[in-house]
Amino acid sequence: DAACSSSIVPTLSLKMAVSMRNLLYQKILERNVRETDPFRSIHESYTQQSLRVDQLQAHLDHAEKEVSHLQQELNQNNNTGVRGSSSSKSTTEALKSEARLRDKLEKLQGDYDAKIKEEGEEKADVVRTTQRLNELQEINSSHEDLILQLRQEIERGQKAISHLQGEVDDAKSTTLLAEKQYDGLKVTIRSLQQENDVIKKDKRVLEERLVTDKGKMVEEMNSLTEMVEQLRNENETLQTNNRQPSKPEPKPTSWFSTFSSAPSVPITPRLEEKTKFPSASSSPSSPIPAKSGPPNQKMSSMVAVVPSAEKKKLQSHNVEATCVRYDGAGNNFVVASSSDSTVKVFDTSNGSLRATLHGTSGHPMMSCDMHGSVVIGASSDKTCRVWNMRSERMLHHLVGHQHKLTCVRLCAQGEAVLTGSADRSLKVWDISRQTYRQTTTLSHGSNPHCVDVGPDSFSAVSGHMDGGLRFWDLRTGDRTVDLSEIHSEAISSVQFSPASSTQVLTNGIDSCLKLVDVRTGAAIHTFRHPEFTTAQSYSSAVFSPDGRFVAAGSSSNGAIFVWDAVYGTLKTKLVGHETGVCCIDWAREGASGQQVTTIDRRGTMILWA
Numbered sequence: 354d355a356a357c358s359s360s361i362v363p364t365l366s367l368k369m370a371v372s373m374r375n376l377l378y379q380k381i382l383e384r385n386v387r388e389t390d391p392f393r394s395i396h397e398s399y400t401q402q403s404l405r406v407d408q409l410q411a412h413l414d415h416a417e418k419e420v421s422h423l424q425q426e427l428n429q430n431n432n433t434g435v436r437g438s439s440s441s442k443s444t445t446e447a448l449k450s451e452a453r454l455r456d457k458l459e460k461l462q463g464d465y466d467a468k469i470k471e472e473g474e475e476k477a478d479v480v481r482t483t484q485r486l487n488e489l490q491e492i493n494s495s496h497e498d499l500i501l502q503l504r505q506e507i508e509r510g511q512k513a514i515s516h517l518q519g520e521v522d523d524a525k526s527t528t529l530l531a532e533k534q535y536d537g538l539k540v541t542i543r544s545l546q547q548e549n550d551v552i553k554k555d556k557r558v559l560e561e562r563l564v565t566d567k568g569k570m571v572e573e574m575n576s577l578t579e580m581v582e583q584l585r586n587e588n589e590t591l592q593t594n595n596r597q598p599s600k601p602e603p604k605p606t607s608w609f610s611t612f613s614s615a616p617s618v619p620i621t622p623r624l625e626e627k628t629k630f631p632s633a634s635s636s637p638s639s640p641i642p643a644k645s646g647p648p649n650q651k652m653s654s655m656v657a658v659v660p661s662a663e664k665k666k667l668q669s670h671n672v673e674a675t676c677v678r679y680d681g682a683g684n685n686f687v688v689a690s691s692s693d694s695t696v697k698v699f700d701t702s703n704g705s706l707r708a709t710l711h712g713t714s715g716h717p718m719m720s721c722d723m724h725g726s727v728v729i730g731a732s733s734d735k736t737c738r739v740w741n742m743r744s745e746r747m748l749h750h751l752v753g754h755q756h757k758l759t760c761v762r763l764c765a766q767g768e769a770v771l772t773g774s775a776d777r778s779l780k781v782w783d784i785s786r787q788t789y790r791q792t793t794t795l796s797h798g799s800n801p802h803c804v805d806v807g808p809d810s811f812s813a814v815s816g817h818m819d820g821g822l823r824f825w826d827l828r829t830g831d832r833t834v835d836l837s838e839i840h841s842e843a844i845s846s847v848q849f850s851p852a853s854s855t856q857v858l859t860n861g862i863d864s865c866l867k868l869v870d871v872r873t874g875a876a877i878h879t880f881r882h883p884e885f886t887t888a889q890s891y892s893s894a895v896f897s898p899d900g901r902f903v904a905a906g907s908s909s910n911g912a913i914f915v916w917d918a919v920y921g922t923l924k925t926k927l928v929g930h931e932t933g934v935c936c937i938d939w940a941r942e943g944a945s946g947q948q949v950t951t952i953d954r955r956g957t958m959i960l961w962a
Contacts, residue, residue, distance in 0.1 A: 388493055395482050402475045409468040416461040423454040567752055575790045657897035657939075659915050660949045660961035663929050665704040669697060670956035675717060675891050677952050679940035681724040681763060686742075687938070687950050688728055689958065690718035696730040698723065698742050701948060701960060710740045710747075719891065720760045724767035727784075731758035737772050739784055749789040751782050759890070760815075764806040764827075771813055771827070773801035779815060781827055793830045797823055802890045803847045807854065814857055816844030818890075822857065824871065836874045839867060846893040850918075852900025858918075860894035862887055866905055868918060878921035880905075885914050889935055898941045906934025906951050913937070913951055913961070929959050 427447075670691035680686040685701045696718055698708040708728070712718055716734040723729075727748075728740045737758055739749035756776035764771055768785040769792075779795035799817035806813050812833075813825045820842055824834035840861030850856035855871045864887045866880035880903060888908035895904055902924060904915045911930030916923055930953040937951045949961040 384497075395486065399479065399482070402479075406472055406475070409472070413461075413465050413468065416465070420454075420458050420461070423458070427451055427454070564752060571753070571789075571791065574788050578786070578788065578790055657899045657901055657941075659897075659902060659924055660913075660927065661925065662962060663959055664948070664962040665960040666929070667699070667704045667958050667960075668956055669699065669952055669958040670695070672956055673954040674935050674952035674956055674958075676720045676893070677936045677938050677950050677958070678722050679938050679948075679950070681722070681767070683941070684725070686723060688721050688723040689936075689952055690721035690730055691956065692717040694718060694732070696721050696728060696740075698728060699958070701950070704960065708740075708742050708745050710738070710742075710745060712738060716757075719758055722761055722763045724763045727763065727767040729761055729763060729770055731761035731772055733757035735774070737761055737770060737782075739770065739789075749782075749784050751780075751784075751789060751791075753780060753791055754778065759800065759802055760804045762804055762806050762813075764810040764813075766810075769810070771804055771806055773804045773815060775800045777801075779804065779813070779825065793827060795825050795827075795830055795832070797832070802843055802845055803893075805848050805857075807849050808851075814847055814849065816847040816859055818843040820844060820861065820863075822847065822859065822869065834871060836869070836871070839869060839876070840865070843890060845887055845890050846895075846905075848894070848896055850900050851896055851898060852918075856900075858894055858896055858903055860887055860892060860905055862890070866894050866903060866916070868903070868921075878916075878918070880914075880916045880921065880923075882907075882914055882923065882926075884910055884912055886933075888933065891936065892934075893936045893938070895937050895939045897939050904937060904939060904949065906930070906937050906953075908933040908935070911953055913949075927961065929961075930957060931955070932957075 669689050670693055672692045674689050674691045677687060677689045679701075680688070686698055686707065687701050688696060688698050690696045694712045694714055694716055696710040696712070697706060698710075699705065700707050710728060710730065712730055712732045713734040713736075716732050718730045718732055720731040721729060723742070726742045728742045729737060730740075731737045735752070735754045735757055737751040738747055739751065740747050751770065751772065754772065754774035754776050756774050758772055758774050760773040762771045763769070765785075768783070770782040770784055771779060772782065773779050777797055777800055779797075779801060780791055781793040781795075783790040783792050795813075795815075797815070797817070799819040799821065801815040801817050803816040804813060806827075811827050813827055815823050815825070817823065819837070820840040821835065821837040822839050822844070823832055823836075825831070826833050839859055840863050842862035844859050844861050846858075846860035848858045850858065850868075856877065857869050857871065859867045859869060861867070864881070864885060867876040868878045868880075869875070870877050885905070885907045886909040887905075892908055893905070896902070896918070897904070901918055902915055903918050904913060906913050911928075911932050911934050913927035913929070913934065914923065915925045915927070930951065932954045934951050934953050937949065939949045941948075950958065951961065952958045
């Protein structure tokens, strides 16, 4: 290896020397070409002038020879004349010849002088040319220095290029390595995605199996509960038979136990072709007196006051709210649900947050309700949760719908839950026991957007996507009344009138509110305003506690509109929200005896008084 290395080094040195010699020779030729071309014309002119001078010098020498010869002849003739010249004729000829020679000599002398002058001018031209040549040589020298500097810069640039080329080669190798690693990562990610797909598929299968098993367990639990109740009733019957006959029977302890004893009669009259409508004295345009509700309904004798100013403004959620409701038990609490998967409870006396209840992350809470310490929230994950507000502990997780829930209400003093779902069904749940039980399923042909329960807790009304209303008997699951095309678009809110059991208030996506008479199926009043719009499927409208006013918030500008429910005229317009209002509720609370709560799309809550 050492011998090979020693033989290779001289060979490389010789090749480099030959290469440098050829490069130097080429550079000299290029310099000669650059330096010769500017002076080629001057050199040629100088050569031509030199030849011309040589010719004139030869001609001058020839003329001098002739002059010398003629001078000799003249001298000879003069000598001949002194000795006694021959004849006058030869003398005359000699004189004439002398004159001609003198003329010729003068002419030659003039030509010589002109040639001398021309030669002097040519020498001056040569001097000027020499000066110009020196100047050009100086310029050429400066150009050579500049060329040398440029060559040095080129060499430095070539070195920089070589360095950059090395860095580029390193970057290429690094890029190739990164590409290989990227390909490996893609393969790894693809395998992980495949594993993830398999896991997701297994998860879906397990979830479906869990839902199915839970449904079966619920059915079994319901059957066991019914069996236990039946055995308990039989036991109580046997005990009663063994006791004295004068002892009274125990009263039912649950709202659902009244189903068997309550008469199954329609809550509202059915609409048929031969229905006899009220006379002119009770026409829809005249106010309908309030009917007395059940004993547990809290009605105040005071007259509702139209809200006029903000009492408190607070941030309930960071995103838009979907529902707001006052505590049905009459306490100073308001509950709000939001798209952030939470349900929050606030104290209306001071605006403080009392509880934050969480649902499934990523699934909005579509609706909520509250009665005493019981709080419920309907989620888009197909389930409804029941919490205890004080302990913030979940009491029940109602599972049974096949699609997301859209609305929910508490009834029977918080012992039952009515849920509506996009699977076109309503379900009644018994939550009065430690284990919940689904009791009734109400089916229909359109998705429900809203639901309300009557003061007797046995009648219900639902507003649907097709713009129609359906009335239900919760004891039997029968549909008692079906009113179609109440609105030209979907109904977003519905509420029984607290003043009359034959009137309901609806809000529709067609941006109007309607006060509907259930007996005739017609609108008593239609409430509109150029600035009022309804955009969300959960935008709400509400009665005042005495039924004399209706209120709703605009989805566009955030204004609150309050109309007179008796005369159908606009009563007032409240401005306080900076964006569209999503939900509103009105209850008998606060220092003035009543209060209105609104929430906008930014989650800002305002308590009006």
